[in-house]
Amino acid sequence: MSRFEYAPAPESRSIVKLQPSYGLFINGEFVDGAGSFKTISPASEEVLAEVAEASTADVDRAVKAARRAYEDVWGSMPGRERAKYLFRIARIIAERSRELAVLESLNNGKPIKESRDVDVPLAAAHFFYYAGWADKLPYAGFGADPRPLGVAGQVIPWNFPLLMLAWKIAPALAAGNTVVLKPAETTPLTALLFAEICQQAELPPGVVNIVTGAGETGAAVVNHPDVDKVAFTGSTEVGRIIARAVAGTNKKITLELGGKAANIVFDDAAIDQAVEGIVNGIFFNQGHVCCAGSRLLVQESVADQLLESLKRRMATLRVGDPLDKNTDVGAINSAEQLTRIKALAEIGSAEGAERWSPACELPDRGFWFAPTIFTGVSQAHRIAREEIFGPVLSVLTFRTPGEAVEKANNTPYGLSAGIWSEKGSRILAIADQLRAGVVWANTFNKFDPTSPFGGYKESGYGREGGRHGLEAYLAG
Amino acid sequence: MTATISPLSEVTRSDAALRTFLHGLPGVDRVGADARAAGLGTRSIKTTAKAWAIDLAIRMVDLTTLEGADTPGKVRALCAKARQPDPGDPTCPPVAAICVYPSMVPTAAAALRGSGIHLASVATAFPSGQAPLKVKLDDTRAAVAAGADEIDMVISRGAFLAGRYLEVFEEIVAIKEACGSAHLKVILETGELVTYDNVRRASWLAMLAGGDFIKTSTGKVAPAATLPVTLIMLEAVRDFLDTTGRKVGVKPAGGIRTTKDAIKYLVMVNEIAGDGWLDPDWFRFGASTLLNDLLMQRTKLATGHYSGPDYFTLD
Numbered sequence A: 001m002s003r004f005e006y007a008p009a010p011e012s013r014s015i016v017k018l019q020p021s022y023g024l025f026i027n028g029e030f031v032d033g034a035g036s037f038k039t040i041s042p043a044s045e046e047v048l049a050e051v052a053e054a055s056t057a058d059v060d061r062a063v064k065a066a067r068r069a070y071e072d073v074w075g076s077m078p079g080r081e082r083a084k085y086l087f088r089i090a091r092i093i094a095e096r097s098r099e100l101a102v103l104e105s106l107n108n109g110k111p112i113k114e115s116r117d118v119d120v121p122l123a124a125a126h127f128f129y130y131a132g133w134a135d136k137l138p139y140a141g142f143g144a145d146p147r148p149l150g151v152a153g154q155v156i157p158w159n160f161p162l163l164m165l166a167w168k169i170a171p172a173l174a175a176g177n178t179v180v181l182k183p184a185e186t187t188p189l190t191a192l193l194f195a196e197i198c199q200q201a202e203l204p205p206g207v208v209n210i211v212t213g214a215g216e217t218g219a220a221v222v223n224h225p226d227v228d229k230v231a232f233t234g235s236t237e238v239g240r241i242i243a244r245a246v247a248g249t250n251k252k253i254t255l256e257l258g259g260k261a262a263n264i265v266f267d268d269a270a271i272d273q274a275v276e277g278i279v280n281g282i283f284f285n286q287g288h289v290c291c292a293g294s295r296l297l298v299q300e301s302v303a304d305q306l307l308e309s310l311k312r313r314m315a316t317l318r319v320g321d322p323l324d325k326n327t328d329v330g331a332i333n334s335a336e337q338l339t340r341i342k343a344l345a346e347i348g349s350a351e352g353a354e355r356w357s358p359a360c361e362l363p364d365r366g367f368w369f370a371p372t373i374f375t376g377v378s379q380a381h382r383i384a385r386e387e388i389f390g391p392v393l394s395v396l397t398f399r400t401p402g403e404a405v406e407k408a409n410n411t412p413y414g415l416s417a418g419i420w421s422e423k424g425s426r427i428l429a430i431a432d433q434l435r436a437g438v439v440w441a442n443t444f445n446k447f448d449p450t451s452p453f454g455g456y457k458e459s460g461y462g463r464e465g466g467r468h469g470l471e472a473y474l475a476g
Numbered sequence B: 001m002t003a004t005i006s007p008l009s010e011v012t013r014s015d016a017a018l019r020t021f022l023h024g025l026p027g028v029d030r031v032g033a034d035a036r037a038a039g040l041g042t043r044s045i046k047t048t049a050k051a052w053a054i055d056l057a058i059r060m061v062d063l064t065t066l067e068g069a070d071t072p073g074k075v076r077a078l079c080a081k082a083r084q085p086d087p088g089d090p091t092c093p094p095v096a097a098i099c100v101y102p103s104m105v106p107t108a109a110a111a112l113r114g115s116g117i118h119l120a121s122v123a124t125a126f127p128s129g130q131a132p133l134k135v136k137l138d139d140t141r142a143a144v145a146a147g148a149d150e151i152d153m154v155i156s157r158g159a160f161l162a163g164r165y166l167e168v169f170e171e172i173v174a175i176k177e178a179c180g181s182a183h184l185k186v187i188l189e190t191g192e193l194v195t196y197d198n199v200r201r202a203s204w205l206a207m208l209a210g211g212d213f214i215k216t217s218t219g220k221v222a223p224a225a226t227l228p229v230t231l232i233m234l235e236a237v238r239d240f241l242d243t244t245g246r247k248v249g250v251k252p253a254g255g256i257r258t259t260k261d262a263i264k265y266l267v268m269v270n271e272i273a274g275d276g277w278l279d280p281d282w283f284r285f286g287a288s289t290l291l292n293d294l295l296m297q298r299t300k301l302a303t304g305h306y307s308g309p310d311y312f313t314l315d
Helices: A056-074 A079-095 A097-108 A112-133 A161-174 A189-200 A215-223 A236-246 A271-287 A300-314 A335-350 A401-409 A424-433 B015-023 B030-040 B047-059 B072-083 B102-112 B133-145 B157-161 B165-179 B196-208 B227-244 B259-273 B290-303
Strands: A024-026 A029-031 A035-040 A047-053 A151-155 A178-182 A208-210 A229-233 A252-256 A262-265 A295-299 A354-356 A372-375 A392-398 A416-420 A438-441 B061-064 B097-100 B118-122 B150-154 B183-187 B213-215 B249-251 B285-287
Touching: A024 A056, A024 A189, A047 A189, A056 A151, A056 A178, A056 A208, A056 A215, A079 A097, A079 A112, A079 A161, A079 A189, A097 A112, A097 A161, A097 A189, A112 A161, A151 A161, A151 A215, A161 A178, A161 A189, A161 A229, A178 A215, A189 A208, A215 A229, A215 A236, A229 A236, A236 A252, A262 A271, A262 A401, A271 A300, A271 A392, A271 A416, A271 B030, A295 A300, A295 A401, A300 A372, A300 A392, A335 A354, A335 A372, A335 A392, A392 A401, A401 A424, A416 A424, A424 A438, B015 B165, B015 B196, B030 B227, B030 B259, B047 B061, B047 B259, B047 B290, B061 B072, B061 B290, B072 B097, B072 B102, B097 B102, B097 B150, B102 B118, B102 B133, B133 B150, B133 B165, B150 B165, B157 B165, B157 B196, B165 B183, B165 B196, B196 B213, B196 B227, B213 B227, B227 B249, B227 B259, B259 B290, B285 B290
Parallel strands: A151 A178, A151 A229, A178 A208, A229 A252, A262 A295, A262 A416, A295 A392, A372 A392, A416 A438, B061 B097, B061 B285, B097 B118, B118 B150, B150 B183, B183 B213, B213 B249
Antiparallel strands: A024 A029, A024 A208, A035 A047, A354 A372
């Protein structure tokens, strides 16, 4: 243990006014749902609130409200007027950023420094960005007079609850659609706070509807006959079910699914910064990132040196209370996810890979998993093929650039990849050959509203973000 | 030429060998290094950790005056302050060293006698280093003879930037020899080296040549010490220890004025080089105004309220 012990530096919870129970947000008001469920803090298992569970009938009410709002107000509103609402929402997110960050960390388990410095600012940035597009749609490259689609049904995951909401709602609204959004079962609270923000921004009732619940609620949203567009971010497994459900209907669909990204480190890389990129790639948000750099491909000639540096760096990661400002790695989002991570890690050991974690004390209560790396992993191992969606890195080596590309592409996924090299020509040549939607060079997990994001192969289809992100919500 | 480091003695055999070695060090990605330094800067150091860090920072200060207008009186006042930074609080530790020009060394030596506080003198035609080697050696010997036990030398940035690495190396070796038993701090003047790759190479060069400390800046060139530059140097001493078994200290100097800044540096030392460097023998702050802010924050932490700058001595 270091002589320099950082004293606890918890962010205060008092800024968040938790209500004992939350309703569904339909037609601009909070209303009761058919049932309810408890939502907890994964760091302590403390029950935070009771949240309404939307039935098929509740979802129907929400879609009807969205349809009315689309036909009466939002679809025909001039873009410059819609923009004002979006700018207003963006500003309120920025103003209430601390409240949103604390609530996000409480409900999701992610470190406050990430919700504070990444999730919430990016969510606001998405609304600012798409607000700017609302009155410029004829110039977006999708025809002279692109029209909205109507009602969008959106289902989002638990890893970036507010940010994924922003990715979905901002472009939909900018293009003139209304939405029914279902947040993830385990992380509904920031979406409900966002509903409050919609009220505060005096957004016309029905433009945004939030229906909380589990898989059945999501299915009701996706299957509702009056939904014109389905947008989903989540697992490839559920993505397949949704694609099947939507097939044969007139619904447009975008899917942003899983990944098993290769983070490729060449021997001429800036090693210290590459180590940071590896850590950021797999331990950011506890590895609950679809584009996480979960497969490290390192050139054999620097593998030993790099792994030594990586282990030394991992020993400084601070795992614990998500609300402590010095926490680097927070809690696993749910007991279910923790079970899955544990199971896959066990399989990694059983398959003969060598497992390593730094000495780190995990809290007694809540769901925790120490940052872990597996060395001696081969392409055939399940931990090199399946998405673990946790703080677990599989390390493989390669000898030639060709081998690196071959291994990187040898996966059913294709969401993201990373290249580390000080040689510009190499970066460009390799990036050209990688079959992944996002390729980062000498950085990882960098997001910006202006940049399109999406996958190849089983990582999904359609793009979110940037000008491209509008296409999914417009008819040419 | 005395080979100071056996595992790497071959690399200093010729200019070509030295260049090959220094240019073979892993590169530094500027964006990544800046981001890492900024990330460490967001650590929140509170209560007991802050109190510990403030006392450590005070013990690491090289209390410095390097002005043309320095007088023996000012230097004596500074020495008194070095011994007892906060006369109202006997629990306040003394600083690590006093740092002055060679002409002030006799005055400072007399004032510090018996205190255990080190006496550092800048030498080698500080701050530009633009003088013949003989003059630099004489400058160094004179300072040591007058009582300095630490020498802060400047490297020839001109030779370094021109790629004459062996010339810089040999100069440092010669100065180190002239220092005798005095500790040698090698000032890289990172503000003039500009790139992080240069900072890494100059750090290794200075360590290979036998420097006991590597120091960022003279304080006379902007930018002086920055967090990312210190990060690169901390990585260098860490890797040098791994490679050679010899431990070298780091001294950021110039521009560190607040307790908040000093704590960011200490966090960086802790998480980059490791807590083995959290010691005045291995990490120093070259500063003058920093000390008063440390004292004010120390009092604030102990009493719960600020006493204004008027309650602390200027020198």
